[in-house]
Amino acid sequence: MPELPEVEVSRLGISPHAEGQIVTRIEVRQPKLRWPVPETIKNIEGQTITAIERRAKYLLLHTPVGYAIVHLGMSGSLRVLPNATAPEKHDHVDLHLASGKLIRYNDPRRFGAWLWQEAGSDHPALAKLGPEPLTDDFNVEYLLEKANGKRTVLKSFIMDNAVVVGVGNIYANESLFTSRIHPKRPAGKLTREEAEKLVAVIKSVLTTAIKQGGTTLKDFTQTDGKPGYFAQELQVYGKEGKPCPVCGEELEGVKIGQRATVFCPNCQI
Template structure:
């Protein structure tokens, strides 16, 4: 599943091509995604896309009438193509633009979404989300307050979108390793100093991943280019049994909350 850095790179990639463009038509070939594509999505036709924003793993195409909400699900991707390129099997939605280009949504597993929210109010999928991890609202003091008295494993805690958005499995593994915190530690028993370090490492790991992903943008407009996971310099994720990059002890791998979790039993306490 694309995580926050991949979604942010997608936002960076499509924004120059769709911002200030008028939507001439939306073509929905298959409305049966994670949720049915609502008929109201057609309100975007004739509207100028003022801005492309992101909230958690949702992308928003903002117009004066409201905004389209896009979620890439587990296998979705967005491409900017010239008009006239025939759709492929899993190309479910086209947003035709006044520039003569098309924003095309491809999703083999159909776990993604296209939703619509009128100008007033907030869509229910966005209403109860925690702060953005790279925002000023995600601080050590905030995390300490949220963690008080909680017996939840710290890895599950930071992956909870009600606590903070966008810290998916890959980056939870990486951030906890960087902070030297065992993923099974009860979050309420971790010291304020160590939680402060964890906040710093979450911000650092995600920012670096976004920076790495930015190198893929040169291919974003290519008809064959489907930006997804980019080359990443991961320390522990996917490396269970390999030597720890710090101490050379074999990395342990377990399941926490049904998700693969890799850590060093010597370096993370």
Template sequence: MPELPEVEVSRMGISPHLVGQTVQSIVFRTPKLRWDIPADLKLMEGLVIRSISRRAKYLLIETEKGTAIVHLGMSGSLRVLDGFIAAGKHDHVDLTLSNGKVLRYNDPRRFGAWLWSPVGESHTVLANIGPEPLTDAFTADYMLEKAKSKRIAVKQFIMENKIVVGVGNIYASESLFAAKIHPLRPANSLKLDEWQSLVTEIKSVLKTAIAQGGTTLKDFAQVDGKPGYFAQELQVYGKAKQPCPACGEAITDLKIGQRNTFFCSLCQK
């Protein structure tokens, strides 16, 4: 599944081609992805795209009448085409622009979403979610307060969107390793200095991933079709039984909250 860095890379990739352009037409080749595709998305036709932002793993394409909300799901991707090309089996949405380019949404598994939020309204998918991890609202003091009565594993805790958005499975493992914190530690057992270290590492790992173009996942490639390059710099994720890059101990893997987790039992306490 594309995680926050992959979604942010997609935002950066499509923005130069879309912002300031008029939507000439929007075409849906399926009535439903994860949810029904709302007919109100047709309101975008004839409108100028004012901005493209990101909230959690959602891309927000803003116009004067409302905002298209796009989620890539498990296998979705966006491409900017120089003109219309015959659609393939999994090409579900086309946005044709005044500059002649076409934004195309491809999703083999159809777990993604295209939704609509009128001006002045907030969509339910964006309600009750935590702060962005790369903003000043995400701090050690904030996490200490949120965790004070939580005995769930810290890895699960930092992956909860209502606590902080966008710390997905890969980057949770990497951040905990960098902060030397065992993923099974109860969230409320971390002291302020440990939260300071973990918050710092989450921000660092995500920034590095964005700079490198997103993790290479089998279902994700950048807007220009090239895969991301951060996977080669992963320290522990996907490296079960390989030597820890810090101490040489074999990397351990187990499931926490039904998600694969990788860590060093010596380095992480």
């Protein structure tokens, strides 16, 4: 499932081809995605894409009259292709540009979304999101304030988009391991020292993932393969039963909030 780094790499991949371009046509072959694609998405036709922004795992394609909201869901991807490229199975939306290129949205599981919001207002999907993890708004004081008195386990707490956006399952596992914090620890038990470590590690892990993904940006203009996904060097995620890379203890796996969680019972307390 695309997480924040993959979505940010997607933004970086399509932005040079789309920003400043006029949308000549939007072609919706499958309107039944996670939510129905609204008819108002046609408002983007004839408009210039002034900027492409990422908010949490949403991509916002801004124009003078409003913005398209794109979510990749569990299996979605974006490609930059020549306008004449024939669609294949699961190619659900094409954004045709005056440059002769198109932005193509492919989504086998159809859990993604294409929405529209008029200029000057926020879409409900964006209304209750917490701060971006790579900004100064996500800091130690903020994290301690949000965690104060909370019984929610830390793994679920840092994955809550109302607390901080974009810390998906993979990066929550990796960040807690690097911080040496047990994923089942109640958020309210987080110490200042641990909060300082966790904030720094979350920022570092996500930044590194984005940089690694940047090496695949050329894939956005190729006609095969998946764009924006990088070879991740993970320490614990997906490695249940294997030795801990720090102490050698066998890594344990549990379900927290129905999500796979791997941790070291010796290193993480």
